[in-house]
Amino acid sequence: MFAALTLLLFASQAINAHPGPHAVKKSVLPKSWYHDEDHPARSLFRRQDPLPEVGSPEWVALYPTDNQNPEANIPQAWLDRLNEAIAAGRIPRITVPRFNETARLPEYGDVDVTSPEICSSTFECRADDDIWDGPDGTIGLSVDDGPHNLPEASARLYDYLAEQNQKVTHFMIGSNILLYPDMFMRAFEELQNDIAVHTWSHRMQSTLSDEAILADLGWTIQIIHDLTGGRLTRYWRPPYGDADNRVRAIAREVFGMTTVIWNADSRDWGMADDSETIQSITQRFETWVAGPRSPGLIVLEHEIHADDVDVFMAIYPLLRDSDWEVRSIAELFEDEVGWYLNAQNNQGEVVEADVGSGPDPTANSNNNGGNSGNGNGSGSGNSSRTTSGQTGTTSATIDPSDTSDSVRLTAPAAALVVVALLGNFMLA
Numbered sequence: 566m567f568a569a570l571t572l573l574l575f576a577s578q579a580i581n582a583h584p585g586p587h588a589v590k591k592s593v594l595p596k597s598w599y600h601d602e603d604h605p606a607r608s609l610f611r612r613q614d615p616l617p618e619v620g621s622p623e624w625v626a627l628y629p630t631d632n633q634n635p636e637a638n639i640p641q642a643w644l645d646r647l648n649e650a651i652a653a654g655r656i657p658r659i660t661v662p663r664f665n666e667t668a669r670l671p672e673y674g675d676v677d678v679t680s681p682e683i684c685s686s687t688f689e690c691r692a693d694d695d696i697w698d699g700p701d702g703t704i705g706l707s708v709d710d711g712p713h714n715l716p717e718a719s720a721r722l723y724d725y726l727a728e729q730n731q732k733v734t735h736f737m738i739g740s741n742i743l744l745y746p747d748m749f750m751r752a753f754e755e756l757q758n759d760i761a762v763h764t765w766s767h768r769m770q771s772t773l774s775d776e777a778i779l780a781d782l783g784w785t786i787q788i789i790h791d792l793t794g795g796r797l798t799r800y801w802r803p804p805y806g807d808a809d810n811r812v813r814a815i816a817r818e819v820f821g822m823t824t825v826i827w828n829a830d831s832r833d834w835g836m837a838d839d840s841e842t843i844q845s846i847t848q849r850f851e852t853w854v855a856g857p858r859s860p861g862l863i864v865l866e867h868e869i870h871a872d873d874v875d876v877f878m879a880i881y882p883l884l885r886d887s888d889w890e891v892r893s894i895a896e897l898f899e900d901e902v903g904w905y906l907n908a909q910n911n912q913g914e915v916v917e918a919d920v921g922s923g924p925d926p927t928a929n930s931n932n933n934g935g936n937s938g939n940g941n942g943s944g945s946g947n948s949s950r951t952t953s954g955q956t957g958t959t960s961a962t963i964d965p966s967d968t969s970d971s972v973r974l975t976a977p978a979a980a981l982v983v984v985a986l987l988g989n990f991m992l993a
């Protein structure tokens with residue numbers, strides 16, 4: 566856990582905060598929205614009708630059980646699409662960096678990490694199709710790493726957001742959604758907040774193989790799709806803000822997603838080691854709000870610690886009462902594009918015809934049972950929303966005494982959370 570915080574500290578320090586008045590003004594929207602309405606990602610995810618009862622062992626079994634190894638099981642259709650993109654020259658074959666354990670950073674060797682070929686966001690290189698800035702005069706709120714069921718974390722934040730009638734974008738970790746589907750549904754249904762991808766494993770994506778990136782993104786898209794009536798996520802944020810042109814291209818070319826970073830890091834994570842205080846964070850936001858209105862702010866916050874929520878509740882009134890427009894990130898761009906690739910928002914129509922034949926469930930070799938099922942693309946809309954008694958076990962080897970942080974966990978979820986904690990990236 567400490568390692569995770571250390572990693573986050575270094576990674577976040579490597580990324581600029583709000584660039585301020587001297588920064589070169591860049592276009593806010595990406596140059597191109599890539600294959601928007603007809604993106605072949607539609608064919609990669611199929612409706613399962615009916616979805617097994619959410620939270621049941623059958624439902625859990627649809628998804629990776631080792632949160633640090635989602636690539637153990639990759640639907641063949643995703644691999645096929647990746648390989649097509651590689652063959653077509655659409656995924657740059659650049660150096661895959663080593664993960665430098667000491668620096669906690671990707672290490673590319675003797676190449677320019679900010680060159681147009683690599684363009685590592687960890688080293689502040691912005692690609693044309695990234696989102697780092699909001700439109701002028703706007704503040705886009707995002708909370709990362711959720712959902713979590715610690716009562717002082719997501720639940721308290723959601724209560725506050727409901728009370729304030731404020732939307733935010735949730736960049737969610739797929740394996741956390743598997744653990745806490747109730748909390749996920751609160752964000753999606755009760756708050757009507759837009760949901761985006763923050764990978765399954767929360768690893769530093771640039772250091773991973775093509776296949777691991779594919780699985781990290783694909784499985785997170787899949788579980789969101791299955792719980793939201795077939796919505797396909799438009800936005801994703803790399804853990805630690807770490808992407809390069811290869812990572813971006815896999816997200817874009819295979820799954821149609823846009824990479825979102827930030828320009829206003831709340832540094833709420835710094836509360837844990839006292840490198841930040843409520844006062845220091847509040848002062849930073851006061852400076853930003855009083856500063857230039859161009860570009861707008863894309864704010865990074867989290868939802869997995871009590872500290873995160875304390876920070877949110879401290880700075881939110883300052884933002885709300887300013888003359889900036891405060892919205893979720895998807896709302897900032899909703900006049901141009903829907904919150905999702907195939908739906909305008911959390912309500913209303915999901916484009917039915919474009920969710921076509923999905924991966925062959927029999928193509929997988931291990932015990933996860935493949936992609937979600939046997940739908941044929943003509944599903945009638947919402948998945949089952951019932952979350953109920955969770956019984957049964959998983960095959961993970963765990964120490965059940967190690968769930969000190971978790972509450973109200975049932976057997977499969979408890980098993981998974983321990984795997985998550987052993988993975989130690991969950992709090993970054």
Ligand SMILES: [Zn+2]
Pocket residue numbers: 709710763767804805993
């Ligand atoms: Zn994160």
